[in-house]
Amino acid sequence: MADKKMVEAITSMEEDFAQWYTDVVKKADLIDYTSVKGCMVFKPAGYAIWELIQSQMDARFKATGVENVYLPMFIPESLLQKEKDHVEGFAPEVAWVTHGGLAPLQEKMCVRPTSETLFCDFYKNEVHSYRDLPKVYNQWCSVVRWEKETRPFLRSREFLWQEGHTIHATFEEAEERTVQMLNLYADFCEEILAIPVVKGRKTDKEKFAGAYATYTIEALMHDGKALQSGTSHNFGDGFAKAFGIQFTDKDNTLKTPFQTSWGTTTRLIGAVIMVHGDNSGLVLPPMVAPTQVVIVPIRQQAEGVLDKAEEIKASLINKGFRVKVDDSDKSPGWKFAEHEMRGIPVRIEIGPKDIEAGKCVVARRDNGEKVEVSLDELDNKISELIPAIQKDMLERARERRESQTYVAKNWEEFEATFAEKTGFVKAMWCEDQACEDKIKEKMAVTSRCMPFEQEQIADTCVCCGRPAKKMVYWGKAY
Amino acid sequence: MADKKMVEAITSMEEDFAQWYTDVVKKADLIDYTSVKGCMVFKPAGYAIWELIQSQMDARFKATGVENVYLPMFIPESLLQKEKDHVEGFAPEVAWVTHGGLAPLQEKMCVRPTSETLFCDFYKNEVHSYRDLPKVYNQWCSVVRWEKETRPFLRSREFLWQEGHTIHATFEEAEERTVQMLNLYADFCEEILAIPVVKGRKTDKEKFAGAYATYTIEALMHDGKALQSGTSHNFGDGFAKAFGIQFTDKDNTLKTPFQTSWGTTTRLIGAVIMVHGDNSGLVLPPMVAPTQVVIVPIRQQAEGVLDKAEEIKASLINKGFRVKVDDSDKSPGWKFAEHEMRGIPVRIEIGPKDIEAGKCVVARRDNGEKVEVSLDELDNKISELIPAIQKDMLERARERRESQTYVAKNWEEFEATFAEKTGFVKAMWCEDQACEDKIKEKMAVTSRCMPFEQEQIADTCVCCGRPAKKMVYWGKAY
Numbered sequence: 001m002a003d004k005k006m007v008e009a010i011t012s013m014e015e016d017f018a019q020w021y022t023d024v025v026k027k028a029d030l031i032d033y034t035s036v037k038g039c040m041v042f043k044p045a046g047y048a049i050w051e052l053i054q055s056q057m058d059a060r061f062k063a064t065g066v067e068n069v070y071l072p073m074f075i076p077e078s079l080l081q082k083e084k085d086h087v088e089g090f091a092p093e094v095a096w097v098t099h100g101g102l103a104p105l106q107e108k109m110c111v112r113p114t115s116e117t118l119f120c121d122f123y124k125n126e127v128h129s130y131r132d133l134p135k136v137y138n139q140w141c142s143v144v145r146w147e148k149e150t151r152p153f154l155r156s157r158e159f160l161w162q163e164g165h166t167i168h169a170t171f172e173e174a175e176e177r178t179v180q181m182l183n184l185y186a187d188f189c190e191e192i193l194a195i196p197v198v199k200g201r202k203t204d205k206e207k208f209a210g211a212y213a214t215y216t217i218e219a220l221m222h223d224g225k226a227l228q229s230g231t232s233h234n235f236g237d238g239f240a241k242a243f244g245i246q247f248t249d250k251d252n253t254l255k256t257p258f259q260t261s262w263g264t265t266t267r268l269i270g271a272v273i274m275v276h277g278d279n280s281g282l283v284l285p286p287m288v289a290p291t292q293v294v295i296v297p298i299r300q301q302a303e304g305v306l307d308k309a310e311e312i313k314a315s316l317i318n319k320g321f322r323v324k325v326d327d328s329d330k331s332p333g334w335k336f337a338e339h340e341m342r343g344i345p346v347r348i349e350i351g352p353k354d355i356e357a358g359k360c361v362v363a364r365r366d367n368g369e370k371v372e373v374s375l376d377e378l379d380n381k382i383s384e385l386i387p388a389i390q391k392d393m394l395e396r397a398r399e400r401r402e403s404q405t406y407v408a409k410n411w412e413e414f415e416a417t418f419a420e421k422t423g424f425v426k427a428m429w430c431e432d433q434a435c436e437d438k439i440k441e442k443m444a445v446t447s448r449c450m451p452f453e454q455e456q457i458a459d460t461c462v463c464c465g466r467p468a469k470k471m472v473y474w475g476k477a478y
Numbered sequence: 479m480a481d482k483k484m485v486e487a488i489t490s491m492e493e494d495f496a497q498w499y500t501d502v503v504k505k506a507d508l509i510d511y512t513s514v515k516g517c518m519v520f521k522p523a524g525y526a527i528w529e530l531i532q533s534q535m536d537a538r539f540k541a542t543g544v545e546n547v548y549l550p551m552f553i554p555e556s557l558l559q560k561e562k563d564h565v566e567g568f569a570p571e572v573a574w575v576t577h578g579g580l581a582p583l584q585e586k587m588c589v590r591p592t593s594e595t596l597f598c599d600f601y602k603n604e605v606h607s608y609r610d611l612p613k614v615y616n617q618w619c620s621v622v623r624w625e626k627e628t629r630p631f632l633r634s635r636e637f638l639w640q641e642g643h644t645i646h647a648t649f650e651e652a653e654e655r656t657v658q659m660l661n662l663y664a665d666f667c668e669e670i671l672a673i674p675v676v677k678g679r680k681t682d683k684e685k686f687a688g689a690y691a692t693y694t695i696e697a698l699m700h701d702g703k704a705l706q707s708g709t710s711h712n713f714g715d716g717f718a719k720a721f722g723i724q725f726t727d728k729d730n731t732l733k734t735p736f737q738t739s740w741g742t743t744t745r746l747i748g749a750v751i752m753v754h755g756d757n758s759g760l761v762l763p764p765m766v767a768p769t770q771v772v773i774v775p776i777r778q779q780a781e782g783v784l785d786k787a788e789e790i791k792a793s794l795i796n797k798g799f800r801v802k803v804d805d806s807d808k809s810p811g812w813k814f815a816e817h818e819m820r821g822i823p824v825r826i827e828i829g830p831k832d833i834e835a836g837k838c839v840v841a842r843r844d845n846g847e848k849v850e851v852s853l854d855e856l857d858n859k860i861s862e863l864i865p866a867i868q869k870d871m872l873e874r875a876r877e878r879r880e881s882q883t884y885v886a887k888n889w890e891e892f893e894a895t896f897a898e899k900t901g902f903v904k905a906m907w908c909e910d911q912a913c914e915d916k917i918k919e920k921m922a923v924t925s926r927c928m929p930f931e932q933e934q935i936a937d938t939c940v941c942c943g944r945p946a947k948k949m950v951y952w953g954k955a956y
Binding site for chain 2: 032034035036039040041042043044047048050051067068069070071072073074075076079092093094095096097098099100101102109111118121122125126137141142144146157158160
């Protein structure tokens with residue numbers, strides 16, 4: 001009964017993927033809506049995933065020499081306007097502060113939608129000599145973009161993210177950092193989130209407002225739609241020129257430095273849900289599971305059961321795992337369904353008979369496997385299982401992505417594929433934006449990226465038939 | 479020469495404490511000013527201190543069952559207005575967002591100055607049954623208060639903080655949590671920041687807008703002024719009533735729950751500076767020093783010197799210390815002054831002669847002691863020294879505070895003490911706000927708290943001579 005009630009509450013993903021997503025987000029207790037449209041509450045189960053993403057990504061940043069800083073959340077209007085493309089890209093979607101206390105401000109300020117302009121203003125004060133370079137700074141904060149349509153984690157008016165902003169003496173060094181951070185994101189997605197990604201460069205049409213080049217990692221969701229999961233921008237010297245940042249180089253001449261920025265957001269949680277989730281709810285990769293193992297006592301009133309559960313917990317915590325005992329007064333069946341909904345990677349079931357027989361049941365969330373394990377072997381079994389689940393989840397996600405990645409050599413194949421399928425379609429492109437525009441208009445798909453790993457699928461552009469220059473991933477995007 | 483240049487750049491604290499503070503904040507590279515008045519940049523050296531505060535405090539929170547969440551930064555005007563005292567307290571100093579994108583908002587929103595109202599709105603959705611209680615949530619975020627006068631760390635228009643918000647079935651449980659968190663803050667200040675604090679309750683005049691009771695920890699700065707360093711509020715059921723939060727208790731009746739909130743801010747960094755700093759700059763307690771040991775190579779071009787420095791660093795990092803080698807092209811003297819300015823607890827000096835003799839020089843930042851240490855003994859020496867410095871710094875701060883804490887039995891003593899001294903004055907009070915107002919008006923000092931550890935200094939109120947009810951700490955406050 002209890003199990004049914006939980007499971008019935010979710011729409012199946014085959015029936016309505018968007019509704020399934022919303023159901024999981026709510027039923028797994030990740031978020032709550034608020035009185036401010038498009039802003040949400042990260043509840044403990046949702047925020048704890050972000051904390052695990054944050055701590056592990058931050059450690060990887062610091063290993064490459066990144067230092068964290070914190071800049072103000074407000075940008076005066078005149079500062080936002082200093083770089084032309086940038087202000088055009090962001091001004092339509094910022095929230096404006098016009099009053100401080102009871103008095104109108106002399107100059108209105110927006111809440112940062114991103115902080116390039118603030119970092120430029122800061123670097124202008126900080127950078128004078130080649131000795132001041134490079135600066136490799138990052139901040140963890142929230143930003144605001146006044147979106148019309150919002151969805152939890154994927155698009156909200158306020159969201160949490162990290163934004164790295166670096167400044168270098170040479171273009172080459174900036175380019176190297178841009179690609180280094182994109183690779184870091186890609187490795188993070190694969191190793192921590194168990195999400196395989198395609199790495200590549202955005203077309204000029206899709207690049208960041210004010211960037212020289214934007215690199216992206218693109219992941220494929222269960223429904224075949226693409227999710228841009230992290231971006232890294234090389235700004236060249238455009239921002240530095242607009243803000244008048246200069247430094248005296250070793251040769252004693254005045255030069256303009258080069259900048260980058262790179263970011264990932266709480267959207268990554270949306271990716272985890274949509275890549276790994278199933279019709280029983282969330283499925284969390286162990287590396288970002290706030291609870292990796294839940295112990296559900298069976299007949300918990302019976303003597304010794306809770307003690308044994310606590311003993312197992314203590315031993316596993318000692319091995320470095322995140323473990324909870326669920327001793328609430330709900331039925332075991334209810335608990336099973338609830339912890340499945342919340343995506344906890346491993347469940348241990350233990351009751352009086354198990355204790356007598358010196359064993360317990362271990363169930364995997366990712367593939368539903370249940371095995372009996374001797375209590376003596378339990379610690380070792382879990383130590384093997386956790387990395388195995390992490391690995392298998394990545395492998396399955398990769399296989400699914402491969403099965404949803406298609407090749408189109410010409411327009412007929414391209415049209416036919418998108419008419420029937422949702423996924424990545426690899427096709428050649430002449431690099432003319434007119435073709436990109438036409439494809440978007442006709443097929444309602446966008447260029448996701450020009451992957452680093454280029455393939456020669458055909459000699460001609462899938463759209464116009466002229467000589468092809470780049471292989472592009474196309475898809476419908478979130 | 480180089481040393482002199484660095485040192486000359488700071489005003490001495492005896493000459494002008496406020497200027498000394500500003501100099502240290504700038505020269506130790508903690509912050510930078512920005513184009514938005516009253517908002518500052520936390521530079522790497524400043525933000526890293528906050529990260530150490532955050533991670534260590536967060537671990538202590540979690541050990542008491544606190545869970546982290548994240549609520550929106552915007553509060554609709556109607557929500558802010560729901561609790562009468564609260565809106566009166568905060569409305570004059572909030573920043574208002576009036577436009578989203580290009581369109582005016584239907585209802586203006588303020589950027590959170592604190593999040594009681596948002597948590598109440600959230601809890602109203604979440605709390606229905608005794609099973610939903612307690613909720614013990616916290617968030618790390620930035621808040622905005624449109625202050626007129628601002629000073630780095632101490633009072634800025636945007637600042638970083640944590641705010642805990644809890645909700646309980648009974649008043650007693652709420653009170654217990656309020657005091658528990660105040661004690662946690664006090665222990666944190668003493669054990670991590672090496673700052674002794676007085677724990678007590680605020681008078682009604684000084685309590686938080688909308689609170690039933692406010693508890694505080696008060697620290698004494700080098701100049702004898704008090705700094706409120708953390709507060710914990712018991713709201714009773716006032717907010718819950720204003721927001722209509724109710725729950726069905728075990729006895730099946732509808733009840734109103736009880737709430738608390740508690741917070742500390744980046745102001746703690748200001749406290750560290752003003753409690754421990756000296757005329758050579760910042761002095762960091764090892765527990766919050768981003769770099770605990772800096773190794774300065776002498777004649778670093780000489781063969782083997784940098785290798786030896788790196789070897790020492792690796793060995794100390796392996797012991798769990800935060801260590802850097804300064805191999806920049808500045809002179810050793812310049813480096814000494816710079817690392818003193820930045821407050822690094824321990825400096826190791828090592829040159830070719832030292833290496834030959836199998837020793838190095840170890841200098842303490844806190845008391846200036848320099849000793850020769852055999853390289854074989856170095857790891858052990860540092861392992862003893864780091865906790866010893868931490869302990870000594872607390873001890874010295876405690877002694878200084880004691881020497882700046884006075885007792886006044888009557889008005890004459892009270893007046894005479896504040897005429898000559900700046901510090902805490904302990905004096906008796908009748909609990910009538912008229913006396914508190916009069917003292918503030920006449921002496922320009924405020925009640926800091928009614929300490930938990932009460933003493934019977936006299937029988938009568940220091941102001942009016944009527945029977946005394948409470949011993950109060952009075953002082954000039956930041």
